[in-house]
Amino acid sequence: MKNPFGNGDDDDNQNMIPIPPNYATITNPETGEIRIAKVGFSFTSLLFNIWPSAFRGDWYNLLCMFGVQIIVLMAFxxxxxxxxxxxxxxxxxxxxxxxxxxxxxxYFRHKFNQGYVPADDRSRQLLTEANYLKSSN
Structure with missing residues (x-):
């Protein structure tokens, strides 16, 4: 299958899932789990507020975001x-x-704290350029 997004070498990555250019792949070397997520502005958070974190099973950030909203509203x-x-x-x-x-x-910073690392050089470069990942990692 030809990769419609044109990132990566199609001959070497026959089984690779086509990933849009603004998405990064991270993996946890201990468990082998792979996550693919967008780098940049989250339109799902713009539309659905804190619910995208629940859709991703990201309970830590869901509770953090909910807590910030409650505290700010109560203070105001x-x-x-x-x-x-x-x-x-x-x-x-x-x-x-x-x-x-x-x-x-x-989301990415929390996953990095859990032991995830970029799965490939393209993802590492994308995350570093967006300042999601420090260049020394």
Whole structure:
């Protein structure tokens, strides 16, 4: 099967799954588990707020994101006289944008802390260029 995204040598990687150019593959050498995820802005977090972390089974980041949202909302309610419905609508939009920019970074960093490493040179280069991975790793 010809790789439609044109990354990698098709002759050497006959069984390779075609991966879009902005996706990186990471693997855990101890368990052999492989993860493929997007590098860059998370449109799923923009659309679904904290739920993409639940879809990926990323419970650590789900709880972190939920905790940040609750703490910020509670702090704002303590010092504001604006009704809850107004605050919640504005905060939801702001959090969706913030998580859109940060979630994929949080996901990869957490996976690196769990022992995952880039599966190939292309993924390593992509993660390093996006500052998800330090160049010394």
């Amino acid at each position: 309610l303590m010092w504001s006289s604006i009704p809850l419905a107004s605050i919640e609508a504005i905060a939801d939009l702001i959090f969706r944008i913030v998580w859109g920019f940060l979630y994929n970074l949080m």
